[in-house]
Amino acid sequence: MVGISIITFGISHLVPTDPAFVALGDHATDAQIEAFREKYGLNKPVPEQYWIYVTNLVHGDLGISLRTRRPVAADLHDFFPATFELSLTALIFSILIGIPAGVVSATRRNHLPDHVVRILSLIGGSIPIFWLGLILIGFFYGRLGWLPGGARIDKFIPAPEHVTGLFTVDSLLAGDYKAFWSSLHHLVLPALALGYFSTAIIARMMRSSMLEVLNQQYVLAARAKGLRQRLVIWRHAARNALIPTVTTIGVTFGSLLSGAVLTETIFSWPGLGRYATNSAINLDFPAVMGVTLLAALVYTLANLIVDLGYQWLDPRIRHG
Amino acid sequence: MAETLAIPVRSRRPAWRRSPLTVAGLALIALLALIALSAPLIAPANPLKQVLSTRLKPPSAEHWLGTDQLGRDVLSRMIYGARISLLIGIVVVGLAASVGTFVGLVAGYAGGWLDEGLMRITDVFFAFPALILAMAISGALGPSLTNAMIAIAVVSWPVYARLVRAQVLSLREFAYVEAARSLGASAERIVWGHILPNTLAPLLVQASFDMGGAILSAAGLSFIGFGTQPPTAEWGVMISEGRNYIATQPWLSLFPGLAILFTVAAFNLIGDGLRDALDPRLRGTG
Numbered sequence: 382m383v384g385i386s387i388i389t390f391g392i393s394h395l396v397p398t399d400p401a402f403v404a405l406g407d408h409a410t411d412a413q414i415e416a417f418r419e420k421y422g423l424n425k426p427v428p429e430q431y432w433i434y435v436t437n438l439v440h441g442d443l444g445i446s447l448r449t450r451r452p453v454a455a456d457l458h459d460f461f462p463a464t465f466e467l468s469l470t471a472l473i474f475s476i477l478i479g480i481p482a483g484v485v486s487a488t489r490r491n492h493l494p495d496h497v498v499r500i501l502s503l504i505g506g507s508i509p510i511f512w513l514g515l516i517l518i519g520f521f522y523g524r525l526g527w528l529p530g531g532a533r534i535d536k537f538i539p540a541p542e543h544v545t546g547l548f549t550v551d552s553l554l555a556g557d558y559k560a561f562w563s564s565l566h567h568l569v570l571p572a573l574a575l576g577y578f579s580t581a582i583i584a585r586m587m588r589s590s591m592l593e594v595l596n597q598q599y600v601l602a603a604r605a606k607g608l609r610q611r612l613v614i615w616r617h618a619a620r621n622a623l624i625p626t627v628t629t630i631g632v633t634f635g636s637l638l639s640g641a642v643l644t645e646t647i648f649s650w651p652g653l654g655r656y657a658t659n660s661a662i663n664l665d666f667p668a669v670m671g672v673t674l675l676a677a678l679v680y681t682l683a684n685l686i687v688d689l690g691y692q693w694l695d696p697r698i699r700h701g
Numbered sequence: 702m703a704e705t706l707a708i709p710v711r712s713r714r715p716a717w718r719r720s721p722l723t724v725a726g727l728a729l730i731a732l733l734a735l736i737a738l739s740a741p742l743i744a745p746a747n748p749l750k751q752v753l754s755t756r757l758k759p760p761s762a763e764h765w766l767g768t769d770q771l772g773r774d775v776l777s778r779m780i781y782g783a784r785i786s787l788l789i790g791i792v793v794v795g796l797a798a799s800v801g802t803f804v805g806l807v808a809g810y811a812g813g814w815l816d817e818g819l820m821r822i823t824d825v826f827f828a829f830p831a832l833i834l835a836m837a838i839s840g841a842l843g844p845s846l847t848n849a850m851i852a853i854a855v856v857s858w859p860v861y862a863r864l865v866r867a868q869v870l871s872l873r874e875f876a877y878v879e880a881a882r883s884l885g886a887s888a889e890r891i892v893w894g895h896i897l898p899n900t901l902a903p904l905l906v907q908a909s910f911d912m913g914g915a916i917l918s919a920a921g922l923s924f925i926g927f928g929t930q931p932p933t934a935e936w937g938v939m940i941s942e943g944r945n946y947i948a949t950q951p952w953l954s955l956f957p958g959l960a961i962l963f964t965v966a967a968f969n970l971i972g973d974g975l976r977d978a979l980d981p982r983l984r985g986t987g
Contacts, residue, residue, distance in 0.1 A: 384825030454945070509924075509961050510923065512958035516954075516958070519947035519948050523948030639830040642833060661836055669864065673829065
């Protein structure tokens with residue numbers, strides 16, 4: 382945590398522009414600028430500024446956004462659920478598609494399904510997310526008009542009352558199925574664009590570990606016992622092949638957060654990514670520092686959850 | 702029934718050359734390099750020249766890939782864009798691999814508190830989602846191609862540090878290193894002359910994958926305004942400029958996107974091929 386805070390603080394000090402000028406504009410008087418520096422401790426030595434920053438962090442104070450003029454913590458609280466909902470949907474999509482695709486690819490090695498999965502995985506690992514998003518908008522929204530090309534919910538449908546901040550969950554809690562379907566519809570294209578990369582990585586990893594597992598003695602023993610092929614693959618092989626894949630899922634969560642910056646920009650998605658981009662363009666570094674810090678925390682937490690997931694999957698770790 | 706015993710015949714060709722996909726990846730990158738180097742000779746027009754009377758023209762015999770919103774020839778901009786993309790890949794991977802290798806060598810060979818300290822620093826960098834950190838750095842330094850390359854290199858070096866350190870930890874126990882030490886070779890000589898050359902193979906695999914990754918990240922940064930700035934002919938910038946025309950003039954974004962896709966896929970194929978060649982146990986599993 383200390384390291385993460387040093388890096389986010391360090392980045393804000395790379396800015397060649399004086400934050401006081403950015404916040405107050407060109408017409409500010411010297412007295413106003415001096416008062417601003419005094420208020421935010423910008424006239425103090427750098428180590429002291431860092432100490433103030435860390436002390437405030439411990440109290441949940443991430444400073445005031447120079448652009449929105451609101452506490453950064455309040456902005457993050459408002460924008461985070463949109464990003465979380467999008468990333469989570471993309472992750473669920475990646476797991477639901479990637480794992481079966483990897484299993485099918487491995488069990489049908491060097492046959493048509495394997496070739497298809499490998500080519501799609503290669504494309505998924507190489508495609509620019511923002512370009513894929515544009516193509517999806519151009520085709521499904523612009524040409525066919527099947528799916529919405531931006532925003533979280535139809536503009537004629539009121540947003541559900543804030544409980545979790547996730548529109549799909551909140552609309553279900555409120556029993557508002559119209560809002561639920563609308564928010565689900567709005568999630569499809571951005572989640573598809575965002576999730577394709579991680580789907581490809583998960584499918585590749587699952588295929589690779591399945592190929593290793595399928596050669597193990599216990600799989601041979603299960604087959605020799607006369608177990609049905611489906612049982613051998615899904616109960617004996619896939620469960621063990623999942624262990625390295627779970628690590629990959631943790632790592633891809635970072636790419637989902639990174640990808641959210643690009644996806645949210647294209648789909649006008651009011652989340653942290655768009656907030657971070659707009660803040661960085663306007664040199665609003667308290668906000669950028671806040672987003673960077675939160676992203677690092679969420680990423681670290683995701684990897685912690687992955688470590689706990691091992692225990693569930695692998696009894697050797699649980700009882701080790 | 703007589704059984705035939707299949708004796709594996711070892712091919713004389715190196716493993717990477719036996720994979721048609723790796724060869725295809727290499728051929729694509731070679732072609733791209735050729736296009737980039739000969740851009741002034743083969744580009745049909747000046748990539749920055751605006752001809753407003755021929756704006757937003759679809760692909761035709763005159764403009765093979767059409768023209769953009771300012772009447773600039775899309776093919777010429779794509780050809781010049783190849784230069785920037787390859788430059789980004791080479792500079793970013795060069796910087797990241799140099800810094801990461803140095804840190805990994807020092808940490809792995811020195812051990813103790815220096816190793817502990819350096820590895821904790823790399824851990825901190827791993828805690829950040831790469832593009833968010835790169836965007837923050839690039840935004841702080843000011844949006845430009847140079848700063849975008851620095852930002853991507855800053856988030857890319859820790860992989861090399863970990864990779865090289867792991868190699869050094871195993872290599873330093875080898876008999877030939879012990880022999881060099883007992884002959885009185887200095888630490889620098891052992892590290893640079895004996896250990897470094899043996900870490901190069903896995904580094905090369907990582908570098909191949911990272912070339913593609915760097916091109917993707919740089920295009921992403923340019924797309925959101927933190928990388929190369931217009932009017933420079935760069936693929937990410939071209940996609941960004943074409944985004945408002947995606948439903949009506951899709952070629953503006955379509956072709957530069959395909960160029961990024963094929964280039965990154967080619968580097969990934971090369972990475973796969975090199976990895977399989979270096980570790981035959983992984984062959985065909987990737």
